[in-house]
Amino acid sequence: MSVTLAIAVGLLMGVVFGFALEKSRVFEPGIIVGQMQMRNFIMLKVFLAAVATGAVVLAALNGFGYVKLAPKAALYGADIVGGLILGAGIALAGACPGTTLAQIGAGYRDALFTLVGGLFGAVAYSYAEPALSKTFLGQGGGKLIFSDLAGIPYWVGALILAAAIVVILVALESWRPWRPELGNDVDGDIASTLAASAKTIHIVPAE
Numbered sequence: 001m002s003v004t005l006a007i008a009v010g011l012l013m014g015v016v017f018g019f020a021l022e023k024s025r026v027f028e029p030g031i032i033v034g035q036m037q038m039r040n041f042i043m044l045k046v047f048l049a050a051v052a053t054g055a056v057v058l059a060a061l062n063g064f065g066y067v068k069l070a071p072k073a074a075l076y077g078a079d080i081v082g083g084l085i086l087g088a089g090i091a092l093a094g095a096c097p098g099t100t101l102a103q104i105g106a107g108y109r110d111a112l113f114t115l116v117g118g119l120f121g122a123v124a125y126s127y128a129e130p131a132l133s134k135t136f137l138g139q140g141g142g143k144l145i146f147s148d149l150a151g152i153p154y155w156v157g158a159l160i161l162a163a164a165i166v167v168i169l170v171a172l173e174s175w176r177p178w179r180p181e182l183g184n185d186v187d188g189d190i191a192s193t194l195a196a197s198a199k200t201i202h203i204v205p206a207e
Contacts, residue, residue: 021099024046027099042178055161059156059159063153063155077137093114
C-alpha cells in the first residue's frame with residue numbers, strides 16, 4: 001500500500017469514526033461521566049460493539065492471511081496504574097482522548113483545556129518513560145495471546161470473543177435500553193437529571 005493510499009484510507013476511517021461517535025452521542029460529557037458513575041451504559045455498549053466489530057474484521061483479515069499479529073508484551077503494573085490514572089482523568093474532565101476533538105467540534109469550549117492538558121501529559125510522559133521503564137511499571141509477563149493458550153487459531157478465538165460480547169450487549173440492552181438514556185444529562189449534571197426524572201412522575205390525586 002502506498003503512502004498516499006494509506007493516508008486516504010486513514011482519513012476515510014477517521015470520518016467514519018467521527019460520524020459514528022457523533023451519532024452515538026458518546027462524546028457528550030454527561031454520557032461519559034454517567035458511565036463512570038454507572039448511571040447510564042451507552043458508552044460501554046458502544047465500546048463493546050466496537051471491540052466485537054474489530055474482532056470480526058481482524059479475524060477475517062488474519063484468517064485469510066492479509067495481516068499478521070504483532071502482540072505487545074503485557075505490562076500488568078503499567079496497565080493497572082495507567083488505567084486508574086486515565087479513568088480518574090476521564091471522570092474529572094468528562095472526556096477521553098478519543099472524544100476531546102469531537103467535543104471541540106461540537107462547541108464544548110472547556111474541551112480545549114482537556115486537549116492542552118493531554119498534550120502536556122504526552123510530552124511529560126515521553127521524558128519520564130525511560131525512568132519509568134526501569135521500575136515495576138516496565139516489568140511484564142511477556143507476550144500473551146489467549147488463543148495460543150487455548151490452542152486454537154486466532155480467528156476462531158476472535159469470533160468466540162465477538163459472539164460473547166454480542167450476548168453481553170443483548171443482556172445490557174434488555175436491562176438498560178439506550179433510548180431513554182440518549183440525549184439526557186449531556187452536561188453531566190446529576191441534579192438536572194433527577195429533576196427531569198421527577199417531572200415524568202405523575203401524581204394521581206386520591207379520591
